[in-house]
Amino acid sequence: MNWLRPVPPSVALAQRLNSIEHEITERRRLSINLAEAFEPFMALSAQATAPTHSITVLEGLDRINAALDLATAQCQNEMLTVQPSGHRPEARLIEGLERDRPLIERGVRIRTLYQHTARYSPERLAYVDHFANGKVEYRTIDELVERLIICDENVAFIPIRDDRQVALELRHPGLVSYLIKVFEFMWGRAVPLSAGAPYETDPDGITNIQHSIAKLLVEGHVDEAIARRLGMNVRTCRAHIAKLATALGSGSRAQLGFLIAQSGILDQDH
Structure with a gap:
């Protein structure tokens, strides 16, 4: 007859834990092996989805403004902007002033395109006067399509809805380069704001x-x-x-x- 003999609880616990600890050790070894095997693929995935090549949808003014604030804070050389004319609420003008002033203080160059009608907007002219002594150039052209902001040839922002509640943040070098060429095309055909009114009358009596x-x-x-x-x-x-x-x-x-x-x-x- 086989008899069961009691043992101290510490001995029984150690025997039970031994198998569990062995299993944990094997699982940990397996997880390390899997991580090492997948590491090259994770690196490739990170490169493919790096922010420098991203297209990000920004929904809501808060998120759009946060992305713009970050881009302007990182801007070191030049900002290009296209600003179609129209009434801008005082709050938005103040936002623009607060965002642009640090750029001017850092010596960043800013080039902005408005439509000709901006020459007759007191709000726009007052905004321009704030930066009269900075590295800022303003030109006007008869027709603009939509708003555009480009920072340091690295990132561009464009709206994708008429209410401007949704925008795209573009960090793909090819797209940003293309938008810069579009800006330069319009800039070359625009009139410096300091050149006076562009609505001169031709000999045919038509402005x-x-x-x-x-x-x-x-x-x-x-x-x-x-x-x-x-x-x-x-x-x-x-x-x-x-x-x-x-x-x-x-x-x-x-x-x-x-x-x-x-x-x-x-x-x-x-």
Whole structure:
């Protein structure tokens, strides 16, 4: 007959723990081997998804502003901005001042493109006056498509919704380089803000802005779309259309389009 003999609890516990500790040791050895095996692949994955090649969707003004604040804080050489005209709330102007002032103090160059209508905006002119002594250049052009911010050829920001609640942060070198070329194309055709009003009247009695309106009219755009693209309110746009009609002797909207095409004013270099 086999008899069971009691042993001290410490001995029984040690026997039970021994098998568990052995299993833990084997599991730990396995985890180390797996980590070493996957390490080369993890490094490749990290390189492929590095922030320098990323396209990030930013949702909400708080997140957009946080990303802009970080980019401007890291900017050391130059910032390029495209700012379509339109009324900017005082709070947004203050945000812009707070973001740009440290750049100027660090000696960062800033080049900004506005539409011609910004020359008649007291808010914009007051904003420009704050940085009159810095390395800042302002130019205006008749038509801009959308907002754009580029920092040091490293990162660009563009809106992807009309309400500007969603934006893209672009850190892909190819995309940023392309957007810089687009900016330089527009910059080369823009007028320095210090050069005075660009709405000079040609010998044909039509101003530069009216030439821009004529082009958009012939393309079939309605008054609201023309006003939005040229950065003016609809009433001002319609006033320019009326003056254009008077200069060409048009009695109706349909006739105006015909007279614009027939006059050859769109063939001129403005």
